[in-house]
Amino acid sequence: MATTAALSRPAPRETTLAERILQDRNVLGILFMLPAAAFLFLFLTYPLGLGVYLGFTDTRIGRAGVWVGFENYESLWGDSVFWLSVFNTFLYTFVASILKFMLGLWLALLLNEHLPFKALIRAIVLLPWVVPTVLSAIAFWWIFDAQFSIVTWSLQKLGLVQGSINWLGDPQIARASVIAANVWRGIPFVAITLLAGLQTIPPSLHEAATLDGATSWQRFWHITLPMLSPIIAVVMTFSVLFTFTDFQLIYVLTRGGPLNATHLMATLSFQRAIPGGQLGEGAAIAVAMVPFLLGAIMFSYFGLQRRRWQQGGQD
Amino acid sequence: MAAVEIRDVRKSFGATPIIHGVSIDIRDGEFVILVGPSGCGKSTLLRMIAGLENVTGGEIRIADRVVNNMPPKERDIAMVFQNYALYPHMTVADNMAFSMKLRGAPQAEIETRVSKAAGILGLTQLLDRFPRQLSGGQRQRVAMGRAIVRDPQVFLFDEPLSNLDAKLRVAMRTEIKELHQRLKTTTVYVTHDQIEAMTMADKIVVMHDGIVEQMGSPLDLYDRPDNVFVAGFIGSPSMNFITGRVENGAFVTGDGIRLPLGGAPAAAEGRPVIYGLRPEHVSLDDNGVPVEVVVIEPTGSETQVVVKLGAQELVTVFRERIGVQPGAQIRISPNPALVHLFDEATGKRLVA
Structure with missing residues (x-):
């Protein structure tokens, strides 16, 4: 009996070393992560690392550079065009973000009301966001044309302006023009995301506030805005990041001109590195953006933290 | 405190009539419960009293004033919502004080009224909490506290107990009834639960498909139902x-x-x-x-x-x-x- 039982059961097979390693949770975990890690390294870490490295060299196009330490940064420190681009970037980001926020919130509040053809209007609002930037930038280029601008034409017909307006040729007007184009393009993102946020506010809160005697302005100030604040933090962080690193719009509309008045750090970096051939210096300008972007991310980190009233908690 | 008169009130959403002429007299200090199956128009009627829905036809009077076209805040009513509608970003104290702050009442008066209401409802320990940190029954009490602080002419309750578990519902039922006996404020209460209606009401209004089937004291409805609908609706298990x-x-x-x-x-x-x-x-x-x-x-x-x-x-x-x-x-x-x-x-x- 004992022998037959022992024979009928298959003897435990010897597991090989390879099998045992493959069955280890940690090894398996690393194995499954490898493809994703490889992608991240190849397309994210390597270019970023290369950029940072180039910033410390005097590489030019067609000539491998040597390590020069902080020389590029020292020369940028005394470079007025660089500082102008920093100023431009801040002005551009600050003004455009505020306008995008205010207009986007206003649009979201409008779209949250009962409108006829609401779905269609929402789809149309998304258009500027959907169209490729270069395409809309070319359209704006035509709108801002010194001779054929439809805006100038309209103002002339209304009798508000006599001559023509040099939309992209005058430093101050050019700054305003590119900001306007950026705002036009950025509003849909803000509006649609805030609209999604508005729709999560239960209507009964507004009804309760109405019964409590709140006017529509008080309801906005005491109910809508505080309830929306977590989403505003997310949206505006992203909006600031997108605006700060903007390149396409400026590059198509003005290429940084006139007199570098619209040069952003991103466009200046490209200008110095590729057409100018100074890869090292261009990379240094790009790396100089990192502290500012980190600042924006820190802002989002604290802004995104859940408010005290959002924290759950059971007795 | 005030009487509420509802005279031949009608309501249509677009071309669809929802309420087909309802007349109810609510005496000063009375506890009236509108009860009926879902879709009978009881919540719509309550929202019309509150001013959250406009009145298609007929007349609603609160304290002898026709309020049909009066904005909610001038009607001097307070409402407790089914989902409580507490402001999540305000503490319990701020939730209760909100209406008085909007009115610009002096800080001292706000504090007295809030602490008095909190005392009545046993919320004194919870005044600094946010609604999220409260249990269902506590939130329910804060919603009532918000109404009490207002000291309104009429309390409106829209299915306030339906989000609570069975045991708590029975406890809150007693609590609301006690509160009414203490404050004696005219109360209109909507529910689909006939036991709630039977146990709490001075007067029950049974509604069905936008009309009043029968009105009367709980035991009247139980003893002498006017029709098959009321007979089947009141009483558990049903007739x-x-x-x-x-x-x-x-x-x-x-x-x-x-x-x-x-x-x-x-x-x-x-x-x-x-x-x-x-x-x-x-x-x-x-x-x-x-x-x-x-x-x-x-x-x-x-x-x-x-x-x-x-x-x-x-x-x-x-x-x-x-x-x-x-x-x-x-x-x-x-x-x-x-x-x-x-x-x-x-x-x-x-x-x-």
């Missing part, structure tokens, strides 16, 4: 209905079984009628009608037995414990004095 005819002063079912009647109205003789029998108005009786036991559901305090009378199942409730098995035969007899007769065609009560 049994058996169709048949009245022959020689007794009721004969479709299967030819005779059931006793306590003085049938003469007009009912020979007509098709509905015989309404409450489960609790049946007793075991050796001379009664033989029925077959289908299901026995003991609840401890009583025994609920589903029996088969001919082809029809009846629900019966007995105070005593019955030791029978499904399939057994028992004999029961209805209490003839407590039987209700309704006209089969109109569903109206036939009065003896």
Whole structure:
């Protein structure tokens, strides 16, 4: 009996070393992560690392550079065009973000009301966001044309302006023009995301506030805005990041001109590195953006933290 | 405190009429409950009193002022919502003080009123919490506190207990009733739960498909329902209905079984009628009608037995414990004095 039982059961097979390693949770975990890690390294870490490295060299196009330490940064420190681009970037980001926020919130509040053809209007609002930037930038280029601008034409017909307006040729007007184009393009993102946020506010809160005697302005100030604040933090962080690193719009509309008045750090970096051939210096300008972007991310980190009233908690 | 008069009020959403002319008189200090199945228009009516829905036709008066076109904040009412509608970003104290802050009341007065309301509701320990940190019952109490602080003419409650678990619901029922006895503020309360209506109301208004089926004190509705709908809606378990005819002063079912009647109205003789029998108005009786036991559901305090009378199942409730098995035969007899007769065609009560 004992022998037959022992024979009928298959003897435990010897597991090989390879099998045992493959069955280890940690090894398996690393194995499954490898493809994703490889992608991240190849397309994210390597270019970023290369950029940072180039910033410390005097590489030019067609000539491998040597390590020069902080020389590029020292020369940028005394470079007025660089500082102008920093100023431009801040002005551009600050003004455009505020306008995008205010207009986007206003649009979201409008779209949250009962409108006829609401779905269609929402789809149309998304258009500027959907169209490729270069395409809309070319359209704006035509709108801002010194001779054929439809805006100038309209103002002339209304009798508000006599001559023509040099939309992209005058430093101050050019700054305003590119900001306007950026705002036009950025509003849909803000509006649609805030609209999604508005729709999560239960209507009964507004009804309760109405019964409590709140006017529509008080309801906005005491109910809508505080309830929306977590989403505003997310949206505006992203909006600031997108605006700060903007390149396409400026590059198509003005290429940084006139007199570098619209040069952003991103466009200046490209200008110095590729057409100018100074890869090292261009990379240094790009790396100089990192502290500012980190600042924006820190802002989002604290802004995104859940408010005290959002924290759950059971007795 | 004020009386509320609702005169022939109508409401349509677009071309669809929802409420077809409702008139209700609510006396000063009365606790009135609007009850009915979902879609009967009871919440819409409440929201019209609050001013959250406009009135298509008719007139609503609060304290002798027509309020049809008055904005909600001028109506001097407070409402407790089904989901409580507490402001999540404000503490309990701020939630309760919000209406007074908007009105620009002095800080000292706000504090006195809030702490008084918190004292009444036992919220004093919770004033610094946010709604998210409260349990369902506590949130419910904060919602009531917000209403009390206002010291309004009328309290409106829109199914305030339906988000609570069964045990808490019973406790809050008592609490709301106590609160009403203490403050004596006119209250209009909407619910779909007839037990809530029976236990709390001074007056129940049973609504169905946008009309008032019957209005009266809880026991009036229980004892003398005007029609089949009210008879079936009030009472738990609900009334049994058996169709048949009245022959020689007794009721004969479709299967030819005779059931006793306590003085049938003469007009009912020979007509098709509905015989309404409450489960609790049946007793075991050796001379009664033989029925077959289908299901026995003991609840401890009583025994609920589903029996088969001919082809029809009846629900019966007995105070005593019955030791029978499904399939057994028992004999029961209805209490003839407590039987209700309704006209089969109109569903109206036939009065003896």
